[in-house]
Amino acid sequence: MSLLGRKVWAIAEGYIPAWSHGPAPQMISHEAVCILNPSDQDARVAITVYSENREPAGPYRFMVGARRTRHLRFNNFDDPEKIPPDTPYSSVIRSDVPVIVQHTGLDSRQAENALLSTIAFPGEE
Amino acid sequence: MSLLGRKVWAIAEGYIPAWSHGPAPQMISHEAVCILNPSDQDARVAITVYSENREPAGPYRFMVGARRTRHLRFNNFDDPEKIPPDTPYSSVIRSDVPVIVQHTGLDSRQAENALLSTIAFPGEE
Amino acid sequence: MSLLGRKVWAIAEGYIPAWSHGPAPQMISHEAVCILNPSDQDARVAITVYSENREPAGPYRFMVGARRTRHLRFNNFDDPEKIPPDTPYSSVIRSDVPVIVQHTGLDSRQAENALLSTIAFPGEE
Amino acid sequence: MSLLGRKVWAIAEGYIPAWSHGPAPQMISHEAVCILNPSDQDARVAITVYSENREPAGPYRFMVGARRTRHLRFNNFDDPEKIPPDTPYSSVIRSDVPVIVQHTGLDSRQAENALLSTIAFPGEE
Numbered sequence: 001m002s003l004l005g006r007k008v009w010a011i012a013e014g015y016i017p018a019w020s021h022g023p024a025p026q027m028i029s030h031e032a033v034c035i036l037n038p039s040d041q042d043a044r045v046a047i048t049v050y051s052e053n054r055e056p057a058g059p060y061r062f063m064v065g066a067r068r069t070r071h072l073r074f075n076n077f078d079d080p081e082k083i084p085p086d087t088p089y090s091s092v093i094r095s096d097v098p099v100i101v102q103h104t105g106l107d108s109r110q111a112e113n114a115l116l117s118t119i120a121f122p123g124e125e
Numbered sequence: 126m127s128l129l130g131r132k133v134w135a136i137a138e139g140y141i142p143a144w145s146h147g148p149a150p151q152m153i154s155h156e157a158v159c160i161l162n163p164s165d166q167d168a169r170v171a172i173t174v175y176s177e178n179r180e181p182a183g184p185y186r187f188m189v190g191a192r193r194t195r196h197l198r199f200n201n202f203d204d205p206e207k208i209p210p211d212t213p214y215s216s217v218i219r220s221d222v223p224v225i226v227q228h229t230g231l232d233s234r235q236a237e238n239a240l241l242s243t244i245a246f247p248g249e250e
Numbered sequence: 251m252s253l254l255g256r257k258v259w260a261i262a263e264g265y266i267p268a269w270s271h272g273p274a275p276q277m278i279s280h281e282a283v284c285i286l287n288p289s290d291q292d293a294r295v296a297i298t299v300y301s302e303n304r305e306p307a308g309p310y311r312f313m314v315g316a317r318r319t320r321h322l323r324f325n326n327f328d329d330p331e332k333i334p335p336d337t338p339y340s341s342v343i344r345s346d347v348p349v350i351v352q353h354t355g356l357d358s359r360q361a362e363n364a365l366l367s368t369i370a371f372p373g374e375e
Numbered sequence: 376m377s378l379l380g381r382k383v384w385a386i387a388e389g390y391i392p393a394w395s396h397g398p399a400p401q402m403i404s405h406e407a408v409c410i411l412n413p414s415d416q417d418a419r420v421a422i423t424v425y426s427e428n429r430e431p432a433g434p435y436r437f438m439v440g441a442r443r444t445r446h447l448r449f450n451n452f453d454d455p456e457k458i459p460p461d462t463p464y465s466s467v468i469r470s471d472v473p474v475i476v477q478h479t480g481l482d483s484r485q486a487e488n489a490l491l492s493t494i495a496f497p498g499e500e
Contacts, residue, residue, distance in 0.1 A: 004133055004135055004217065004248040005135070005246075005248075008379055010379055010380070010411055010413065010475040011411075011475075011477070012409040012410060012411040012444065012474075012475045012476055012477035012494075013409040013446070013477040013479045014409075014444075015446070017401075018401070026142075026143070026211070034137040034138040034139075034213070034215065035137060036135055036136075036137040036175055036215035036217075038135065038173075038175065038217055048413075050411055050413065050442060050443060050444045051443070051444065052443060052444055052445060052446070053443075055442060056442055067175060067180060067181055068175060068176070068177060068178075069137065069139075069175045069176065069177055069213060069214060069215035070177060070213075071138070071140070071177070071213035086401065088409070088444060088445075088446040089444060090409065090411035090444035090475070092379065092411075092413055099137075100135040100136075100137045100215070100246050101137055102136070102137035102138040102246075104138045119137075119244060119246050119494060121380075121475050121477075121494050121497070122246070123379040129258055129260055129342065129373040130260070130371075130373075151267075151268070151336070159262040159263040159264075159338070159340065160262060161260055161261075161262040161300055161340035161342075163260065163298075163300065163342055192300060192305060192306050193300060193301070193302060193303075194262065194264075194300045194301065194302055194338060194339060194340035195302060195338075196263070196265070196302070196338035224262075225260040225261075225262045225340070225371050226262055227261070227262035227263040227371075229263045244262075244369060244371050247371070254383055254385055254467065254498040255385070255496075255498075276392075276393070276461070284387040284388040284389075284463070284465065285387060286385055286386075286387040286425055286465035286467075288385065288423075288425065288467055317425060317430060317431050318425060318426070318427060318428075319387065319389075319425045319426065319427055319463060319464060319465035320427055320463075321388070321390070321427070321463035349387075350385040350386075350387045350465070350496050351387055352386070352387035352388040352493070352496075354388045369387075369493055369494060369496050372496070
């Protein structure tokens with residue numbers, strides 16, 4: 001099982017829509033990173049957020065338990081700082097045990113929602 | 126042909142929307158796993174479902190015939206147990222012959238539908 | 251340049267929506283395979299279509315010129331036979347020179363359209 | 376860190392919708408390429424655009440600073456020439472340092488928007 005996953009991943013796309021339609025929290029516009037840890041060890045995860053015009057922010061730190069998944073919304077990141085809406089960003093995800101990372105989003109700026117989802121890019125380490 | 130595909134795949138994203146708009150079964154909100162078996166042997170597939178707060182569920186067992194495809198809706202999984210809606214999950218798909226796995230979804234919670242689709246992450250085994 | 255691309259690709263997801271809203275041809279519900287041939291040789295492409303309940307159909311044959319792209323709609327495939335709508339399928343794409351394959355779709359069954367797009371899965375050959 | 380990313384990427388899908396609904400610039404239909412440069416060196420990027428019926432256009436040249444991301448809209452490319460709307464294209468992205476590339480789009484031709492996003496295909500070089 002330990003061969004399934006990688007310790008570093010990148011998501012080049014990132015954009016938190018500035019407004020929403022519909023009931024909270026499900027229909028709030030958001031982008032999320034989904035992290036699966038199928039291993040038998042807890043994973044310590046550190047996420048760095050890159051911008052167009054300034055040095056990277058973070059690391060944002062999370063724990064993903066052994067045999068657990070977490071779906072983390074970038075909108076809710078606040079330590080060490082918030083990610084501004086309506087602004088392009090990218091992210092790099094590092095973990096001390098192999099995990100699987102997928103990127104997902106819900107855009108409800110107009111009356112109906114739109115979805116995106118794509119696997120993150122795995123590093124070779 | 127036996128070189129096309131892998132025996133283990135992971136989908137970090139998973140979320141069954143809690144409601145729908147439109148005619149059944151086509152427009153019911155759902156998430157599905159599409160499994161292609163281009164080989165000349167039947168594939169025995171076992172799917173494990175991971176949660177945020179408890180031990181994994183499954184395995185859910187399926188057969189995908191030689192030179193056949195199956196599109197399985199997570200909404201319909203019920204043995205050994207149902208997957209709850211409006212709750213994040215992840216999945217790992219194992220097969221005894223190499224297959225190709227893609228993740229797809231339809232969200233019709235608001236009046237119009239939204240789609241997602243992404244290749245699953247292949248393991249190295 | 252010849253190192254960019256692969257000679258075999260698979261798309262596990264496939265589904266042609268059974269109806270549409272909006273002006274033709276742009277807003278007709280469809281699924282397409284986009285094939286880029288960045289090489290200096292014409293590519294002869296053969297696509298096999300897999301079903302849930304019968305033997306594979308095809309091959310469907312296409313030429314993609316040197317340094318050209320083609321976006322082929324599965325809806326329009328008709329030789330040797332049509333692909334039925336509202337029915338799951340998968341596809342395997344083989345080329346005699348390395349190409350890059352992406353899967354894309356437009357679903358306009360409800361009043362507004364939904365899009366999907368994902369890279370196909372590359373074989374190891 | 377230098378192991379994260381590749382120097383050549385391809386996006387087989389490309390299509391700029393011919394019309395839009397909603398406020399500019401956020402809701403204008405567009406396709407974009409998101410490029411993350413997590414390295415400590417500035418990246419010189421050259422993008423070639425492939426068509427169905429003529430020789431490739433470009434290269435379009437951009438700089439992505441060290442530890443920076445850029446989200447570039449294909450709609451805005453104009454040197455050496457514009458990319459026509461409502462016409463299929465593909466793109467190849469080359470960089471002198473390893474980067475990560477993702478493809479994203481917003482289609483607001485009908486009253487509500489649709490999104491797509493997928494990782495580009497990495498070359499082996």
